[in-house]
Amino acid sequence: MLHVKNHIAVGLALAVLFTTSTAFAKSTHKALAPVSAGVEMSDDSAEAIKLRSGPGDPVAGKDKSQLCQGCHGEVGISLEGMAPKLAGQYGKYIAKQLRNFQAGTRTHQIMSAIAATVSDDDLADIAAYFASQTKMKGDGHDNELGKKLFLHGDMSRMMVACVNCHGVNGKGKSPGNPVFPVIGGQHKDYLRGQLINFRDGDRGNSPGGVMNIITQKLTDEELDSLADYVSGL
Template identity: 50%
Template sequence: MAAEEGAEIVGQRIGSGNPVIGKEKAEAGRCRECHGADGNSSDAKIPNHAGQYAAYLVKQLSDFQSGARRHEIMTIMAEDLSAADMADIGAYFASREIMQGDGAGANALGRNLFDNGDQGRDIPACASCHGTRGKGGIAGNVIYPVIGGQRKIYLRSQLVGWKLGDRKNSPGGVMNKIAESLSDDEIEALADYISGL
């Protein structure tokens, strides 16, 4: 975990699962084959999970089980997981060093949207939920995932999915509303900037 994180934040990030048991389950369940032994994937289409909030990962796995989120491979991978399995696997990935970008995404358009949004189009700043460096947070019962340092191709695909309505599992559909207002160029710019954080 990042040295600057306090014990309370680390506890929130890891949640109720056991990261040691989660490492074994992630290995046995083949999670680490795609998402990386340290939670950083080697495939640009597969998301990093390093330092992601465990509760966010649990929600996504639950959504794959229920059909609220669809993915050909992840639906199969999640189908037999118990609540304890999900909590432990989530805790393992959450306990890894938080994903970091390479700083290469110096995209002015992406940075402006991330930092300021566009009030004229009711687009909030990404930073207002995901944090100034995109490292996520918890506000009440809502978990804002780590997006800073996430894979660029994955970020782009998710924003496009939100825009087209192929993905619909954000609280209150907020990500669909935001993405629907973004142009293709803005999606590309955001993916470029956020991946570098």
């Protein structure tokens, strides 16, 4: 019974998610296309950068993001492991997170306070600035358990593989689809922290609660292995 319930929950979450993502994505086909088709979203071409930056002006965003750069790095590569890298992250995802921090569906003492002070126009520019930087990249971590779960999930527990939504390099699905964030090459400590927040229900802002459902089935060891593997991508 529990399995059936989980199955329905994941199904529902996926349905919600793909409905949400089509609002952003150019076509339903793209949003639903299996990533095993081998899409490699490490693309830093001018066209890809423009698509992922969103509506803001990256040039104006450089000055407006001085405060942010203090923690997230001048080009979005932060040095401290608990402050996420923003380099090459989707502009609309960055903006969404700030509004979620402000609304309280995601909480963090510093970010929630800062988010409330940034206007929508400035946020779009700041987001575009970080999004337009060369995408974050890891240095390759051999982690068999993390790799297995990332690529294949575990159907005995109805655990959907990460690759389906985050792409084979953890860089998302397509430059024009900001629903699925870049996670490949992100700091390990930050990734592990977010996975724990999702599992414990402290972070509830993923569409349809999909990340809450997926992380509920993960043990501490699996979660650590995933963070290790993904940070190396």
